Amino acid sequence: MRTHLSALLLCALLASPYVAADTLTFGIVPQQSAKKLARLWTPISNYLSEKVGVKILFSTANDIPTFEKRVLAGEYDIAYMNPYHYTLFHQTPGYEAIAKQQDRKIKGIIVVAKDSSITSLDQLQGETLAFPSPAAFAASVLPQAKMAKDGIDVTPKYVSSHDSVYLTVSKGLFPAGGGVIRTFNNTAPDVRDNLRVLWSTPGYTPHAIAVHPRIDMELRHKIQQALINMSSDPEGQALLKTIHFKALEVAEDHDWDDVRALNIKLLEHLL
Secondary structure (H helix, E strand, C coil): CHHHHHHHHHHHHHHCCCCCCCEEEEEECCCCCHHHHHHHHHHHHHHHHHHHCCEEEEECCCCHHHHHHHHHCCCCCEEEECHHHHHHHCCCCCCEEEEEECCCCECEEEEEECCCCCCCHHHHCCCEEEECCCCCHHHHHHHHHHHHHCCCCCEEEECCCHHHHHHHHHCCCCCCEEEEHHHHHHCCHHHHCCEEEEEECCCECCCEEEECCCCCHHHHHHHHHHHHHHHHCHHHHHHHHHCCCCCEEECCHHHHHHHHCCCCCCCHHHC
């Protein structure tokens, strides 16, 4: 009986999705493929591990809705999330912003094929457009709100990531799609070179790097300082360049009040 119980306990431990207490998970919103995100963010996680003195593991999800569920469940100790996600998940389970891109605003864009005859948003009337996910703040929410306000009726097709939007539009599967400047610049050159930006949104406070409330203040400060100091360290600078960041700065919760002012209710049901 004791042997049987020990075996069951071992199986339970092996099956557990949680990592050891001395290891932190850094969840990255899947704007791009998991493979690309792992290539870009695993070296950053390793760098932060060395600076903080705690093992920090890269993590993501197959799609944005799955990422949202994991953030809501508090599965990530640290998370890089879009501005709307932050305003939502600051409420529950209580993620607290510690850093954001320095002197940058996030802008959503609508892209079309380079040789497309489309020159204005109103030419998209009645079309089916590609978007990453319903709650992708700048890539989906803002462009759709703009078109709805202007009486331009489009049908959204959600294709799971920004890269998927760019690829499908470049291949002519959709006449246009939504993204953001940073991921557009970071997508494969052979795809990007076949696209052009049709329209862009006003700028808003960018993505947050936030920590779960279970992270104590001392560790939170160490993580924050390691992030902020990246831009003054050659190795850190090189890593930031791979994700098209120049520098990170200290963030406060009120920085996202511009996003709160939009009164987006899209994911309120999750709370």
